[in-house]
Every structure is written in C-alpha cells, then in structure tokens.
Amino acid sequence: MAWFRKSGKKTPGASEEDLWTVCPSCKAHIYKQEWEAELKVCPKCNYHARISCTERRDLLIDAGTWREYAGHVTTSDPLVFSDAKGPYKEKAAAAKAKTGLKESVLTGDGKLGGIPVSMAIMDFRFLGGSLASGTGEKITLTAEHAARHRWPFIIFSASGGARMHEGIISLMQMAKTCAAIARLNELKVPYISVLTDPTTGGVSASFAMMGDINIAEPRALIGFAGRRVIEETIKQKLPDDFQTAEYLLEHGFIDHIVSRKDMKEYLHRVLQYGKRR
Amino acid sequence: MALDFEKPLEEIENRISELKKLNEKADVSFDTEISALERKLRSTSKRVYSKLSPWETVQIARHAERPLLRDYIAGLCTEFLELHGDRCFGDDQGIIGGFATLRQHRVMVIGHQKGRSVEEKIEANFGMASPDGYRKAMRLMHLAAKYKLPIVSFIDTPGAYPGLEAEARGQAEAIARNLTEMSLLPVPVIVVVTGEGGSGGAIGIGVGNVVLMLSNAVYSVISPEGCASILWRDGSKAPEAAAALKITADSLAEQGIIDEIIPEPEGGAHRDPNAAIESTGDAIVKHLRRLKKMSAKRLIDHRYDKFSKIGRFKSRK
Numbered sequence: 001m002a003w004f005r006k007s008g009k010k011t012p013g014a015s016e017e018d019l020w021t022v023c024p025s026c027k028a029h030i031y032k033q034e035w036e037a038e039l040k041v042c043p044k045c046n047y048h049a050r051i052s053c054t055e056r057r058d059l060l061i062d063a064g065t066w067r068e069y070a071g072h073v074t075t076s077d078p079l080v081f082s083d084a085k086g087p088y089k090e091k092a093a094a095a096k097a098k099t100g101l102k103e104s105v106l107t108g109d110g111k112l113g114g115i116p117v118s119m120a121i122m123d124f125r126f127l128g129g130s131l132a133s134g135t136g137e138k139i140t141l142t143a144e145h146a147a148r149h150r151w152p153f154i155i156f157s158a159s160g161g162a163r164m165h166e167g168i169i170s171l172m173q174m175a176k177t178c179a180a181i182a183r184l185n186e187l188k189v190p191y192i193s194v195l196t197d198p199t200t201g202g203v204s205a206s207f208a209m210m211g212d213i214n215i216a217e218p219r220a221l222i223g224f225a226g227r228r229v230i231e232e233t234i235k236q237k238l239p240d241d242f243q244t245a246e247y248l249l250e251h252g253f254i255d256h257i258v259s260r261k262d263m264k265e266y267l268h269r270v271l272q273y274g275k276r277r
Numbered sequence: 278m279a280l281d282f283e284k285p286l287e288e289i290e291n292r293i294s295e296l297k298k299l300n301e302k303a304d305v306s307f308d309t310e311i312s313a314l315e316r317k318l319r320s321t322s323k324r325v326y327s328k329l330s331p332w333e334t335v336q337i338a339r340h341a342e343r344p345l346l347r348d349y350i351a352g353l354c355t356e357f358l359e360l361h362g363d364r365c366f367g368d369d370q371g372i373i374g375g376f377a378t379l380r381q382h383r384v385m386v387i388g389h390q391k392g393r394s395v396e397e398k399i400e401a402n403f404g405m406a407s408p409d410g411y412r413k414a415m416r417l418m419h420l421a422a423k424y425k426l427p428i429v430s431f432i433d434t435p436g437a438y439p440g441l442e443a444e445a446r447g448q449a450e451a452i453a454r455n456l457t458e459m460s461l462l463p464v465p466v467i468v469v470v471t472g473e474g475g476s477g478g479a480i481g482i483g484v485g486n487v488v489l490m491l492s493n494a495v496y497s498v499i500s501p502e503g504c505a506s507i508l509w510r511d512g513s514k515a516p517e518a519a520a521a522l523k524i525t526a527d528s529l530a531e532q533g534i535i536d537e538i539i540p541e542p543e544g545g546a547h548r549d550p551n552a553a554i555e556s557t558g559d560a561i562v563k564h565l566r567r568l569k570k571m572s573a574k575r576l577i578d579h580r581y582d583k584f585s586k587i588g589r590f591k592s593r594k
Contacts, residue, residue: 078532078589079523083508102593133588140585162476162498164508167522168534171476171498172587175484178453179460179581186461202498204449205437205477210457224449224477225439229503233439243444253447 024049025219039260048217048260050197052099053106053123056156060264061110061119069109069118070141073134074102081165088165095126103134104159107142109151113268118146122158124198130163131203136173139207143180143191152190152271157208161201174206181210190274192267195222195245195254213270214254216245217263222254280336282325283544289318326543329493332516334525335501337493338472339435342547344554346373346388346431349471352554353561354379357386360417366446369410370401371438372482374417379429380562385421387414387482388431391472405438406478408451414482415455418462427465427565430482436500437478452481459484460580463573467564469557470494470535471546486580487536487564490526491553493545496534497524534587537564 021035022028025047035042039059040049057066074096081088096102104126109118120139122129139155146153162170184191193211195204198221205224208214216222223243231238241247248254258266279287293314296307329337337343350357359375362368374387391404414430421428437448459466459482468485474496490496499507501519506512523529526538539553539560546553571579 072592072594074591074593076589076591079521081521083518083521084510084514085508103590132590134590137588137590164499164504164522166589167498167532168496168524168529169532169587169589171480172534172584174453174477175456175460175480176584176587178456179484179584182457182460183581185457202477205452205481206456207453209447209450209453222449223444224437224452225444229439230441230444234441236441238441242441251445251447253450 050124053121066110070138079167104129105135107138116151118151118153121156124158129159132163132166132170136176139177140180154192156194157199158196159203177207215256220245331519337545338495340547344550346390353558363409363412367409369407371406372410385426385428389434404434407443408446411451430468432470432479433472434475434478436475455481465568489537490535491539492541495524
C-alpha cells in the first residue's frame with residue numbers, strides 16, 4: 001500500500017536502524033517494510049502506533065478529493081506563557097517546524113468511498129495533540145461547515161487533553177466544540193467519533209465521547225484522568241487493561257473496536273445508515 | 278485560621294484583643310493604643326489584600342471557612358426542595374441540586390458541595406463529583422427546561438473525581454454530555470464560580486449565558502499543583518504555575534471568559550460570609566431579570582455565540 005510517503009531513498013548497505021522498527025508497545029523488532037505495509041500496526045501485539053494526520057487522511061480519503069478547510073488558523077500566545085522549559089511561543093514554533101502543521105488538528109473535507117464527508121484529524125506530534133484555541137476553532141468551523149452542507153462529520157481524536165499553555169481558554173474549547181456538535185445533532189447531521197491512542201483529559205471529556213457512534217482503534221489509551229493521578233488518589237494499582245479501548249467497550253462507552261486496515265470500509269458502511277433520506 | 282500571608286494581620290488582631298482584655302481588668306485605659314492598632318490593622322489589611330499573588334488568591338478560594346453552596350442556599354433561598362439521584366446509579370453528594378426560591382425567583386439550583394464537617398467532606402468527596410453527580414445535574418437541568426425554570430449553577434470544585442469507579446462509569450462521557458446538552462437548554466443559565474473552578478469538573482456544569490465569579494475565586498484548566506508537576510516537573514512550583522495560568526477573576530475578566538466579578542469583603546468571603554452571599558444574590562438577580570426577558574431561541578443562540586467566540590488564535594494563509 002502506498003499510503004505512506006517514504007522519506008529518503010534506500011541505499012545499499014543501509015544501517016540496522018533503517019531496516020528495523022521497534023514496536024513502541026511490545027518492543028518487538030519489525031522489519032520496516034512490513035511495519036509500513038501493516039500501516040504501523042505491530043504484527044506481534046496489534047498495537048496501533050500513532051500516525052500523523054496526513055497519513056491518516058491518506059488512508060481514508062479518496063485520492064484527489066481532499067480540500068483543507070480552516071487551514072489558516074494557527075496558534076497565538078494569549079497568556080505569554082512560559083514554564084521551566086521556556087516560552088510557549090518557542091514550543092509552538094518547534095512543533096510547527098517539526099510537523100509542518102499550524103495547529104494540532106487537520107481539518108477539511110473530501111470523499112470517503114465516494115461519500116462527501118467533513119473531517120478533523122488530530123495529530124499527537126503537535127504538542128501532544130492538545131486542545132487549544134486554534135484546535136477548538138478549527139473543529140468548530142469545520143463542524144459548522146459540515147452542518148451547512150449536511151455532510152457527515154468525522155473526528156479522529158489523538159490528544160493528551162487541553163493545552164495548559166493557553167490556560168482557561170483551552171478549557172473553554174471543550175464547551176465550544178461540544179456546542180458545535182450539539183448543532184449537528186439538532187440538524188440530524190451524522191457525527192462519528194474515532195478515538196485513537198491516546199484520547200485523554202479534556203478531549204475525552206468533550207467531542208470525542210459525543211459521537212452518534214464512538215469507535216476506537218485496538219488498545220488505544222482512552223480516559224479522563226491520568227493513570228498516575230488515579231493511583232495516587234485511590235492508593236491502589238489499577239488493572240492492566242484500565243482505560244484501554246477494550247475496557248471502554250466492556251463498560252459501554254464505545255460501540256466497536258476497528259483495526260486501522262478496516263477503518264475506511266467500516267466508516268463507509270456506517271455512513272450508509274446515516275444517509276439523508 | 279490564618280493563611281501565611283495573613284500572619285501580620287493575625288498578630289495585630291491578637292494584640293488588640295489582649296489590650297481589650299486588659300482594658301476590662303485594669304484601671305488604666307488602653308483606648309488610644311487600641312485605636313492606633315485598629316488603624317494599623319486597617320492599613321495593613323488593605324496593603325496585604327490589595328496585592329494578593331495568584332497563589333495567595335488560591336489559598337483564599339480554598340479557605341476552610343469560605344461559604345459553601347449550602348450556605349448560599351440558606352442565605353438566598355426561602356425554599357429549597359433538594360432532589361436526589363441520577364436515575365442511573367446513585368446520588369452523588371459532590372453535586373447537589375433542587376428547586377429553589379431565590380429572592381422570590383423560582384429557579385433550579387445546582388452546584389458542587391465541598392462539605393464543612395469531616396463527615397460531610399468525605400460524603401461529598403471534597404466537592405470532587407463523580408459521573409453520577411454530573412448526570413444528576415443534567416437530569417435536573419432538563420427538568421428545569423421542562424418547567425421553564427432558570428438554572429443557577431454554583432461552581433466550587435478541585436476537579437472531577439479521578440478514581441477507578443469514576444472512570445469505569447464514564448467521567449469523560451458524563452462531562453462531555455453536559456457540555457453538549459447544556460448548550461441547547463432553552464432557559465437562562467447563570468453560572469457563579471464561588472471558590473475553585475477546577476478544570477473539566479467545573480466546566481461540566483459551567484456552560485452559562487453568563488458566568489459570574491467572586492473576586493477571590495479561581496478558575497483554571499488544571500490545578501496549579503498539577504500544572505507545576507507536569508510543566509515544571511516539580512509540584513512545589515505551584516505558585517509559579519498559578520501566576521502563569523492567569524486564573525484569578527481579574528485575569529479571567531480580561532480574557533473575556535467571565536461577565537462580572539462579584540466583590541468580596543476585604544480579606545475574602547470567609548471574613549464576612551453574609552456580605553459575600555448577599556452580593557452574590559444581587560448579581561444573580563440582576564442577570565436573572567435580564568435573561569428572563571429573552572426567548573428560548575435567543576437564549577440558546579446567546580450561549581452558543583458566547584462560547585464559540587472564545588479563542589485567541591492567529592490567521593496565516
């Protein structure tokens with residue numbers, strides 16, 4: 001599958017690191033070609049590694065149909081925030097340089113198996129996929145765009161939660177995005193939420209949990225509070241499967257667990273039921 | 278119980294009360310000394326409280342004697358019919374609510390309750406609500422919508438409860454649902470941050486047409502301690518984090534997050550709870566009168582516009 005753009009050309013006598021990838025979860029050594037053919041899913045433990053928003057878009061959207069929307073929105077520094085590791089401004093600039101993105105979410109529309117959809121795809125590489133002003137604005141604008149066109153809206157979440165560096169304004173994005181989802185509901189526009197590794201904190205406690213259907217990738221970490229915080233609060237060890245996609249399925253908070261390679265087909269099947277009729 | 282920065286005041290207060298005792302026993306009068314000390318107390322107190330650091334404000338917002346929701350209800354409502362249970366699992370005590378007559382206005386009151394005595398605190402989980410609390414609040418808000426009652430929501434929580442059971446029963450889902458459904462409520466929603474506005478646990482009942490805040494309350498995306506331990510890798514840097522996060526009422530008003538600051542008596546609401554409660558009542562009623570004139574559709578649009586406007590970002594082609 002050619003969904004993943006290869007970086008650099010293979011040269012004869014490539015080093016070990018060029019040939020092998022270590023699974024971030026089970027630490028198994030996987031032949032890089034296989035890793036990429038498997039869409040960065042570990043063939044040994046089925047861990048679905050974090051992928052970029054563009055990789056994900058290319059897996060889902062029909063070639064040549066993607067149009068970015070609200071792509072002009074980028075970070076500002078409302079609090080002139082600085083912590084032990086330096087100013088937020090510098091961190092944001094580094095994230096932009098590293099990812100080529102302007103915010104932690106890619107938004108736009110395109111066709112999924114021929115069906116027009118609006119989409120927001122979060123990218124964990126951009127400051128941990130954190131929810132801030134720009135993220136909330138992009139998701140809200142795209143939801144409103146979907147509402148105007150009556151296109152189904154799909155969000156892929158990948159986030160550690162609200163971005164502390166923008167303070168209370170980040171918290172307010174939870175209410176802002178949920179209000180936009182509420183409008184979609186009023187208009188009977190389908191909204192599907194896909195939770196990927198990780199979806200925690202303020203993102204889990206806002207739009208990510210509010211899908212008409214919520215689905216997740218296998219073994220994704222999904223939860224409200226951090227594991228360490230909970231363990232410190234209740235003074236006990238948590239079960240190993242705590243806050244996994246499987247745990248949430250068992251507890252009734254997601255509808256289905258869908259593997260990366262089946263995602264497009266699954267979404268397509270679901271969207272058939274949400275067609276306007 | 279004096280906070281660290283209140284120690285100079287406590288010292289003067291102690292000396293005044295000692296002199297007053299002596300005054301009663303001895304033949305000599307200490308009146309001049311007493312009034313001098315009282316003048317000093319006033320000026321010191323003005324100095325201390327007029328330039329509180331954000332971290333000192335956090336201490337006042339968390340003060341053990343600060344008025345709690347049940348004090349506001351007792352002070353402002355001639356009737357309170359508490360309603361119980363989320364109809365799913367239980368009756369969380371971290372959030373309480375019910376029908377209330379607040380200065381002659383029939384309303385639905387909901388809010389966090391931290392608890393005063395040790396028993397109450399444990400029962401209320403120190404105001405850290407569980408999913409059942411958020412679901413109870415939403416149930417009562419839907420009931421308010423049905424009966425066309427305005428909603429007054431009091432925020433005072435360190436945060437939503439981070440526990441195993443809370444996660445298992447869907448803390449994230451409960452808060453998310455409240456955010457979504459509160460945005461469509463066809464009745465006025467007045468939110469008052471009375472003490473601590475702790476993150477998702479606060480906004481979970483915080484989607485209002487107006488958001489009011491007491492002058493020494495704080496409202497934050499994360500606790501200063503939590504932020505310090507993540508971004509400074511050192512929980513003791515909480516004072517720095519409190520300053521950087523800009524969580525005080527003044528800062529929040531500047532950021533356009535809150536609509537009005539309710540002034541507290543000098544030194545904080547705990548110094549004169551009745552005065553703080555009365556000012557809060559005045560502010561609530563003022564906004565209630567205004568919002569009651571708005572149609573259901575106007576209220577919903579007003580709330581949507583209020584929140585959709587929040588954000589500070591740049592535009593780059």
